[in-house]
Ligand SMILES: Nc1ncnc2c1ncn2[C@@H]1O[C@H](COP(=O)(O)OP(=O)(O)O)[C@@H](O)[C@H]1O
C-alpha cells in the first residue's frame with residue numbers, strides 16, 4: 001500500500017482524485033490547519049462551495065516530551081463522530097464524510113466561516129454565559145442520551161486503550177510518580193477503571209470547541225470511550241478553573257461560569273441510575289486534572305512557572321481533605337488563589 005501524508009498537497013490531491021472523492025479535474029484548495037498536536041489536519045475546499053476537514057492521526061504527538069499513540073485511533077474518532085451526531089444537540093457535531101482505515105484518514109464537514117475557537121476567546125477575556133450554558137448542556141445531553149444505548153455503546157466503545165495511553169498514563173500515573181499525593185491519584189485511577197457508565201468524550205475542552213453563529217460545535221473525538229463521565233467534568237472544569245487562575249481580570253466571572261456550567265450539566269443529565277454518586281468523583285477528577293496539567297506530561301502552555309507552583313500547592317492541600325461538592329471545590333480553589341503566599 002502506498003503511504004500518504006495529507007500535509008503534502010500534491011499527494012493529497014492525487015489521492016482524492018484517484019479514490020473518486022473528488023472529480024478527476026476538479027480544482028480543489030488545500031490548507032493546513034494548526035492548533036492540534038496529535039493529528040495532521042487539513043482543510044479541503046471544493047469549487048462547489050463544500051468544504052471538508054481531513055484528519056490523519058500521528059504515531060508521535062507534536063509535544064515537547066516523547067508521547068506515542070497508535071494512529072488506529074482515527075477509526076475511533078470516526079465512530080465517535082457518527083455516534084455523537086445521534087446523541088448530541090443538533091448542529092453541534094460536524095457531519096461525517098468518509099473514512100479510510102488503511103491510511104488512518106477521516107473526513108468531516110468543515111465548520112463554516114467565520115468561527116472562533118472558544119479557548120482563544122476565553123484567553124482574550126471574552127466570556128459569554130450563553131456559551132457556558134451550551135457547554136454544560138452539550139455534555140449533559142451526550143452522557144444522558146448514551147445511557148439509553150448502553151449495551152451497544154459498551155461494545156463499540158468498550159476498548160479503553162486510547163484513554164489509558166492518552167489520559168490515565170500521562171495525566172494521573174505519570175503525575176503520581178512525580179508528586180507525592182498519598183495515594184490520591186492511584187485511588188483515582190483504580191476507581192476510574194472500575195466505572196463503566198456511559199459514553200465519555202475524553203477531550204472535552206474549550207480548545208476543541210468552535211463557536212459558529214453563536215452555537216458550540218464539538219471536535220476531536222479520538223479519546224471517546226465507554227467509562228466514567230466524571231472524567232469529562234473534571235477535565236473541563238480544570239480548563240475553566242485554570243483560566244480563572246491565569247486570566248485574573250476574569251477570575252470571579254470564570255468562577256461563576258464554572259458553577260453555572262456544573263449546574264446546567266446536572267439539570268440536563270437529570271441524574272439517572274448509575275450516575276447518582278457522580279459529584280464526589282467529579283471533585284476527585286477535577287483535583288487530579290488540576291494537578292496533572294501543572295505536573296504531568298501534558299502541561300497547560302499558558303501558565304508561568306509561578307502559576308504552576310501556586311496551582312500545585314493549592315491542589316495538594318485540597319487533596320488532603322477534598323471538598324464535598326463541586327461548588328465548594330470551586331469556591332475553595334478560588335479563595336486559596338487569592339490568599340496564596342506566592343504573590
Ligand atoms: N470540522 C472542522 N471545521 C473547521 N475547523 C476544524 C475542524 N476540525 C478541526 N478543525 C481545526 O483544526 C484544529 C485541530 O483539530 P482537532 O480535531 O482538535 O485535532 P487534534 O486532535 O490534533 O487536536 C481545531 O482546533 C480547529 O481549529
Ligand SMILES: [Mg+2]
Pocket residue numbers: 035036037207208220
Ligand atoms: Mg484538538
